Amino acid sequence: MKIYGFAQSRTFRVLWMAEELRRATGFEYSHDSRVFTTNEEREFLLSMNPMGKVPVVNDDGFVLCESMAINLYLAKKHDFLAPRTLEQEATTWQWSFWVMTAVDAQLLQYLRFKLGIMGVQIDEEQAANVLETLDRPFNALNSVLADRTYLLGDQFSVADLNVASVFMWAQMGQVPMTQYPHLQNWASRCLGRDALNFARI
Ligand SMILES: N[C@@H](CCC(=O)N[C@@H](CS)C(=O)NCC(=O)O)C(=O)O
Known part of the structure; x- marks a missing residue:
């Protein structure tokens, strides 16, 4: 491929x-x-x-x-990092669509203001405004991750990979995550994987 x-x-x-x-x-x-x-x-x-x-x-x-x-x-x-049941597959779609509609564009907008990239001037106030709109989705994911290690349960799956790959922007933009401890721990688990660190280079 x-x-x-x-x-x-x-x-x-x-x-x-x-x-x-x-x-x-x-x-x-x-x-x-x-x-x-x-x-x-x-x-x-x-x-x-x-x-x-x-x-x-x-x-x-x-x-x-x-x-x-x-x-x-x-x-x-x-059949790799794949959901095991129809319900797990649907949950994987749910989180993949969710992260693209609720987080992807918003986090990129935050990064533009925070880092002054893609033709945008650094603007801390605008960055903070965008971050406020992300509180609801961040809280939502944080609450779901309170009782599980990964999105589908105990195993890392493509659902985690898809969602965490968008949250990498939060890490790059040093978004304060301490108020979302379950999300923060899950993101560290996912984003600490060796394969990602290789792919990043
Ligand atoms: N929803 C698409 C977004 C793809 C996208 O926006 N790619 C950007 C780079 S991150 C791009 O190719 N931009 C060039 C352009 O807009 O002309 C995806 O997730 O693959």
Whole structure:
């Protein structure tokens, strides 16, 4: 499988999953880390993803985009970090959709203001305002994690990988997490995994 997208983008979510899979099963993947800036490169990217965004993967001719969908596909295809029951699978979808709608764009917006990236000036007040809107989803996840080690129970799964891969931005932006202790502990467990640290580089 070939993974397109620079590692500092949302592509790292897929690189993390692919690296977990490689370590566990010998799965082979390659990484095209181009930024797709020339007209020719943009056209190539658009031919795979009409949104012109990364990550995109080409798995033996099957082209797929959207970081969460790619990881869910890989989990199911290789029966790896995969949910064991229909209910667990539905719960995995639930958390993957949840993190993309309730947290992904909001956390990125926070990072823009906090770190002054992507053409935005550092603005601590705006960063704090965005953070306030994240209190509700952070509390929600914190309460769910109060009685379990991982989202589906005792085992790390693609549900954790998908959600934690978005929470990596909270770690990068040094979001204070002490008021969400269960979330903080879970995030440390997930984000401390060796495969992620390899994929990050
Ligand atoms: N929902 C998509 C978002 C993909 C996305 O926004 N990718 C960014 C990089 S992190 C991108 O390619 N931006 C280039 C552009 O918007 O032209 C996913 O999770 O894969």
